[in-house]
Amino acid sequence: MSDSRKTGRVDMPRQPASVRVRNFDEVALGYSEEDARREAGRCIQCKNPLCVQGCPVDIDIPRFILQIREGDEAGAAATLKLKNSLPAVCGRVCPQEEQCEKLCILGKKGQPVAIGRLERYAADRETAAGQGSRPGPAGSRPAVTRPSMASPTGRSVAVIGAGPSGLAAAGELAKLGHRVTVFEALHKPGGVLVYGIPEFRLPKAIVEQECDFIRSLGVEIRCNYVIGRSGTVDELLRTGFDAVFVGTGAGLPYFMNIPGENLNGVYSSNEFLTRVNLMKAYRFPEYDTPVHVGRNVAVIGGGNVAMDAARCSLRLGAETVHLVYRRGREQLPAREEEIENAFEEGVRPVFLTVPVEILGDENGWVKGLECIRMELGEPDASGRQKPVPVAGSNHILEADTVIMAIGQGPNPLLTLTTPDLKLNKWGYIVADEATGQTSKKGVFAGGDIVTGAATVILAMGAGKKAAMAIHKYLQQDRP
C-alpha cells in the first residue's frame, strides 16, 4: 500500500477525447467501488490534517475518506453533507488543486489524494442508493440521509436567486424550521449550475436532484420572478417576510469596449452558454433556441467560463477553437482538470495575446480579430506579472464567432431598487464576511453578489453562514 501512496492517485475513467468532442455527455465517468477504496487507502489519516485547512467549508476530509475505505458510503455522504449541501456538484467543479488537495501532505513527494473524486464518488453512491438502482451498504442506513428538521418557527424568509448561495441558505433555513420562498429570475433554479456550466461537466440531472431535495424540505421555489421588476426587497419585507437573503450572483456580462463588439457572431459567454445549456441549443432543432457557431471560433479569456465556452464550441462543430488569453499557460485561472481536458480535446491556446478590434464583413458579421502580443512585465499588486503590449505586434486571427469570457459583474436590477443597500465601488453588496449582514436591517447577502465571481463552494458556504446569522436575527427580532 505504501507504494501506491507514493506512486500516484488512481485514475478516473474519462470518455476518450475523440469521442467526447462529439457529445455533451459527462466527460469524467467517476470511480468504481474498487477505484474509490484504493484511492481512499492512499490517505494516511493525518492527526493534524492540512487538507481540512484548505477546504472553504471545513469538511472532515480524513473521516469521509476513511468511511469510503471501510465501505460505509452513506456515512461518507453524511459526513460531507454536514458541511457541504452540494457534494455531488462540488466534487465535480471545485478547484481542488487550489484548496484541499493543494495542502495534502502526499502532494509534497507525489500526488495528493484525489479528494474531489472521492467526494463525487460518495455523493453519487448516495444518490444511486436513494434511487434504488443500487442497494445501500450493509446494515440498513437510510439511502439518502434525511436531515433532522426543527419544528416550525412561524417566521418567513425570502431568498433571492436560486444559485448555490441561495439554495444553500434556503436548505439551512428550512432545516431550522423557517418558511422559505426562493425567488428566481430564470425559469429554472440552479444559477450558474444550470445556465453556465455545461452538461458534460455537470449533468443537469444532478442540479435538479439538489433542487428537488431542497423542495422536499418544504422550500418553495418561485421561478420567473425577478426582484427589482416583479417586486422589490422592500415589498417582500412589507408583505410578510421577516428577513431576506440576496444571492443574485455576478451575472452581468463584461465586454472589452473595443470596436466591432456588436457585430453579428460576437457573444458574451453568458449569452452563448445560456443558449447552449439553459435553452439546450445543443439539441436544436428538438429545442427551439438556436446558437451560431462558425468554423473558426475565438474565445477571449482563460477562466472556467472561457474553457466551457471553448469546449461547447468544439462539440457544436467548430473546426478550430482558439483560446485567446493575455497571460501564459501558468496563469490560466481555470480548474487544472478542465484546462487539460480542453487542450486534449483540441482547444488551441493563443497565449500572451489581446484583441484590439473585431473585424467585420459588409453584412455586419465577424470575420477576424486584430490582436497584439503581450509580454509579462513586473508583478502587479496581486503578485501576478502584468502583461504589457509589444509595440508593432498587431496581427490578424481569423474568426467567424467570437465569445467574450473576460468576466462578469453585479447585475444592478435589485440593487437599484433597494437604495439603502450599501454597495462597493464596483456595485457589489457590502456584507459582513461572517454573517452576510448588509447595511439594511433584515437583509443578508452572500455569494458572487458580495465577493465578485468566485466559486461554487464559496457561494454555498456564504449562503450557509448567512442562514445561521438569519436564524439568530429572527430569534432576537421577535415581533
Place this chain on the structure above:
Amino acid sequence: MPQLNEIIRKTSLAPGIVRFDLHCPDIASHAKPGQFVVVRRDEVAERIPLTIADFDAAAGTIVLIIQEAGLSTKKLCGLERGERVTDVLGPLGQPSEIENYGTVVCVGGGVGAAPMYPITKALKAAGNRVHSILGARSKDLLILEEETRRVSDELHVCTDDGSSGTRGFVSGKLAELIASGVKIDRVWAIGPGVMMRAVCDVTRPGGIPTVVSLNTLMVDGTGMCGGCRITVGGKVKFVCVDGPEFDGHQVEFGELLKRSRMYADRESRADRDHACRLGLKT
C-alpha cells in the same frame, strides 16, 4: 380561479394576429406602459419578448398581441383558452416617461400598434393632445383602430395598398402633419426597425424629440446575456434593462437591423418571431 399564466381569453384580431388575455396577477399589478414580458411557451420553446399591450391590475390580467411569423409565435398562437403558457416573466424594461408634453404624435406600425396603445392611453390621461398614426400593409391587418381612436384626439390611418385611410407609409403621414404646421412636442414610434428609422429621419430636421421602442433579440430579458445590446449615442446599451425606449435620434438603426437578422441564415425561428413582434415583413 384561473391558474397562473392561464389564457382566459383568446381573440383573433386579424389574419395571423392573436390577442391573449393572460392571468398574471403579479405582473398586472406591477406593469407600467412601455414594459414587456419574456415568455416561454413550453419546455422546448425559446424565450421571446412580447410587449404588454394592456394590463388590468384589478382583474389580474395582462394582454399580449402576437403575430404569427416563425415557429415559436405560430406555436404560441396555437394555444387555446384554458391552456397555460409555461413561463411568463415580467414586467421588464423601463416604463415610458409619461408626462404632459403638450402635443404628441403616437405612431404604431403593424403589430407595433399593440405596444403603442397603453402608452397612447397614458399620454392622453396625462393631458396631452394626442395624434395617433396607425399603419399596416392593408385594411385586414390593421389592429386596435377603435381602441386607439378612443384614446386619441385625432387618428390617422395609412395602409400600403390604400385599402383603409391614406395610401402610404406612416412616416409620410407624419411629415404631412409637420408640414401642415401642427406644433409637435414629442413623437413616439413603435414598429419595424425600418419604419422607426424613417420616422426619426422625418423628425430630425425639426429637432422633435422622438422616442422609439426597440425590438432586439433577447434571451433572459434581465441584463444577464447582452444579446439585446445596441449602440445608442455611441454607447452600448442593453435594450432589456436600459430600454426598450430610447431617443430615436441616437439609435444606430443600421446595427439594429443587422443584428435582428443574426439567425436568418439558419432559418432561425428567433429573429422572425422578433420581427413578428413588431410586424417586420419577413
